[in-house]
Amino acid sequence: MNIAATAGPKAEQEPREHGPITRVRVLDGVIRVALVGCGAFVLIATIAILLFLGRAGVRGIQAVGISQLISGVLWKPEADLFGGLPLIVGTFVSAIGAVIVGAIPAMFAAVWANEFASKALCPLYRRTMEVAAAIPSVVYGWLALVYLVPAMESLAHVIRPNQTTSGEGLAAASLLLGIMIAPTVLLLSLDSLSRVPSALRDASAALGGSPWQTAMRVCLPHSWRGIVIALFFGFARAAGETMAVQMVIGGARKLPGDLFSPTTTISTQIVMDMQNAMPNTTGSNVLFSMSLVLLVVSVVVVLFTRGLTRQGRQGRSRRPA
Amino acid sequence: MTNVITVTARTQSNPKLEPHTTKMRVKDLTVCYSAEKSAIRDVTIEVHDKEVLALIGPSGCGKSTFLRSLNRMNDTIDGVTVTGSVELDGEPIYGPNVDPVLVRRRVGMVFQRSNPFPKSIFENVAYGLRIAGEKDRFTIMSKVERALRQSALWDEVKDRLHDSGLGLSGGQQQRLCIARALAVEPEVLLMDEPASALDPIATAKIEDLVSKLRKIVAIVIVTHNMQQAARVSQRTGFFYMGRLVEVGDTMNLFMRPRERETEDYITGRFG
Ligand SMILES: Nc1ncnc2c1ncn2[C@@H]1O[C@H](COP(=O)(O)OP(=O)(O)O)[C@@H](O)[C@H]1O
Ligand SMILES: [Mg+2]
Numbered sequence: 318m319n320i321a322a323t324a325g326p327k328a329e330q331e332p333r334e335h336g337p338i339t340r341v342r343v344l345d346g347v348i349r350v351a352l353v354g355c356g357a358f359v360l361i362a363t364i365a366i367l368l369f370l371g372r373a374g375v376r377g378i379q380a381v382g383i384s385q386l387i388s389g390v391l392w393k394p395e396a397d398l399f400g401g402l403p404l405i406v407g408t409f410v411s412a413i414g415a416v417i418v419g420a421i422p423a424m425f426a427a428v429w430a431n432e433f434a435s436k437a438l439c440p441l442y443r444r445t446m447e448v449a450a451a452i453p454s455v456v457y458g459w460l461a462l463v464y465l466v467p468a469m470e471s472l473a474h475v476i477r478p479n480q481t482t483s484g485e486g487l488a489a490a491s492l493l494l495g496i497m498i499a500p501t502v503l504l505l506s507l508d509s510l511s512r513v514p515s516a517l518r519d520a521s522a523a524l525g526g527s528p529w530q531t532a533m534r535v536c537l538p539h540s541w542r543g544i545v546i547a548l549f550f551g552f553a554r555a556a557g558e559t560m561a562v563q564m565v566i567g568g569a570r571k572l573p574g575d576l577f578s579p580t581t582t583i584s585t586q587i588v589m590d591m592q593n594a595m596p597n598t599t600g601s602n603v604l605f606s607m608s609l610v611l612l613v614v615s616v617v618v619v620l621f622t623r624g625l626t627r628q629g630r631q632g633r634s635r636r637p638a
Numbered sequence: 639m640t641n642v643i644t645v646t647a648r649t650q651s652n653p654k655l656e657p658h659t660t661k662m663r664v665k666d667l668t669v670c671y672s673a674e675k676s677a678i679r680d681v682t683i684e685v686h687d688k689e690v691l692a693l694i695g696p697s698g699c700g701k702s703t704f705l706r707s708l709n710r711m712n713d714t715i716d717g718v719t720v721t722g723s724v725e726l727d728g729e730p731i732y733g734p735n736v737d738p739v740l741v742r743r744r745v746g747m748v749f750q751r752s753n754p755f756p757k758s759i760f761e762n763v764a765y766g767l768r769i770a771g772e773k774d775r776f777t778i779m780s781k782v783e784r785a786l787r788q789s790a791l792w793d794e795v796k797d798r799l800h801d802s803g804l805g806l807s808g809g810q811q812q813r814l815c816i817a818r819a820l821a822v823e824p825e826v827l828l829m830d831e832p833a834s835a836l837d838p839i840a841t842a843k844i845e846d847l848v849s850k851l852r853k854i855v856a857i858v859i860v861t862h863n864m865q866q867a868a869r870v871s872q873r874t875g876f877f878y879m880g881r882l883v884e885v886g887d888t889m890n891l892f893m894r895p896r897e898r899e900t901e902d903y904i905t906g907r908f909g
Contacts, residue, residue: 525769
């Protein structure tokens with residue numbers, strides 16, 4: 318594409334004089350350069366971050382060794398001990414816990430809202446969830462610190478009366494993350510369910526399908542890809558969440574004895590250690606190695622959802638579900 | 639216009655009609671989508687067994703609304719109120735203890751636009767059987783085959799039963815929807831302009847099918863095509879502005895309409 322071609326349609330609206338046409342062309346050229354500049358800036362920034370992350374991360378891995386980084390159980394930067402297992406376990410267990418206690422119920426709530434709630438209630442429900450999804454995570458974390466952690470402490474006393482606990486740990490983190498990701502998962506699931514053509518619902522109802530049968534046999538099969546994408550998206554968000562988790566996880570740099578013992582996660586540990594980590598030291602590079610783990614999670618989720626979306630588009634037009 | 643309001647439906651007696659049994663009896667049926675305005679008002683009509691009853695009338699006169707009230711499909715729309723009575727074999731389908739889901743298993747429906755599930759041809763037809771709790775594979779297979787034969791689709795699809803129903807042509811898809819409705823052995827089949835989105839050849843096949851099917855199921859068919867009503871039906875009802883103006887033997891209605899509105903409509907003076 319060249320500037321003249323871009324300016325063509327606009328130029329014709331102007332009087333056919335030399336002056337205005339030139340001015341329009343100059344303006345188009347400026348805008349075009351500005352837009353290309355914006356696009357290039359974002360791209361270059363992303364590539365720079367990835368390169369930097371990769372370089373520092375690989376150095377960290379080289380310094381500590383991949384096996385120690387993944388399976389070592391002691392994280393003590395001040396003693397040059399970088400066992401990353403507690404961080405990895407904390408991140409994955411709390412995120413999987415969040416999917417179980419938050420995302421999966423949210424999925425069924427979406428089925429309820431779309432298939433069973435009245436036409437007046439569903440939009441109201443959706444608005445409420447949009448608000449919930451927009452609340453900053455620090456607010457969730459704070460509320461959890463004030464209410465959820467004490468509740469977990471009481472619960473822990475009931476479940477295992479002989480041990481003391483503060484209530485901080487994976488149980489609190491999972492519940493908090495579950496509550497945090499539920500609105501987003503619900504909204505994404507709702508979007509997917511609302512794309513089920515009403516003609517298919519009518520067809521099922523007219524054949525004697527109960528609302529529940531229609532939901533399970535027509536609506537969910539039609540929208541399962543979107544719902545799985547929603548669940549993965551929720552998982553990725555839970556795995557990356559930092560601020561709120563830091564307030565309830567306890568910050569103990571070791572594997573937890575149970576769900577009510579303080580532990581840590583990748584992102585919260587990065588926040589805690591980064592003040593003390595001089596650039597280009599092993600301590601700093603290892604933190605980037607750990608964030609590579611989070612990056613891999615995100616990339617897997619993105620590739621997976623893209624694959625599902627593309628498969629869905631093809632399947633809709635050809636293959637039977 | 640005032641004339642329309644005072645008109646009530648009259649059933650023309652016709653000695654040539656075969657003796658019939660009443661399958662459905664509708665009395666003073668009024669359906670409102672909102673409090674202010676009724677979509678159909680005081681409709682009284684019978685559906686006979688082993689007949690095709692055609693419903694004609696200009697767009698928006700309430701034909702679809704009426705049809706959907708015969709299998710309680712209007713219940714799926716929020717805010718609809720239905721007054722009057724509809725009986726199926728003498729039992730009120732709007733009774734207090736009646737499950738609309740069970741009504742719909744006895745009164746099937748085919749829609750204006752074919753709407754097969756994004757499943758295989760076989761699973762489309764088996765759907766109604768499966769949700770009714772049928773588990774036996776042999777029973778399902780034989781009922782699917784019978785329904786596909788009844789809808790004149792078997793020969794065209796028997797070698798690709800496990801291909802997607804969406805891969806069929808428009809006319810085939812509509813016959814698949816008819817097969818799907820027939821598989822659960824309904825007693826009445828409601829068809830809402832089933833051929834209006836199809837080409838003439840596919841339309842002819844559907845019409846042919848409708849004429850044959852009345853031997854196994856009573857059919858109520860909405861059509862905006864008067865020739866179609868004349869070709870397939872034994873009786874015809876004319877709707878106008880939410881009212882059933884008249885209903886009677888199809889030939890009589892077209893040759894000797896009782897009401898002025900009917901005559902105006904079939905001679906093409908409006909609609
Ligand atoms: N779902 C609906 N909600 C509100 N009004 C409706 C709905 N469906 C139909 N109507 C109204 O009811 C009247 C009858 O419509 P319909 O039964 O579809 O007529 P027809 O099938 O004869 O064209 C029309 O005025 C239409 O606008
Ligand atoms: Mg209609």
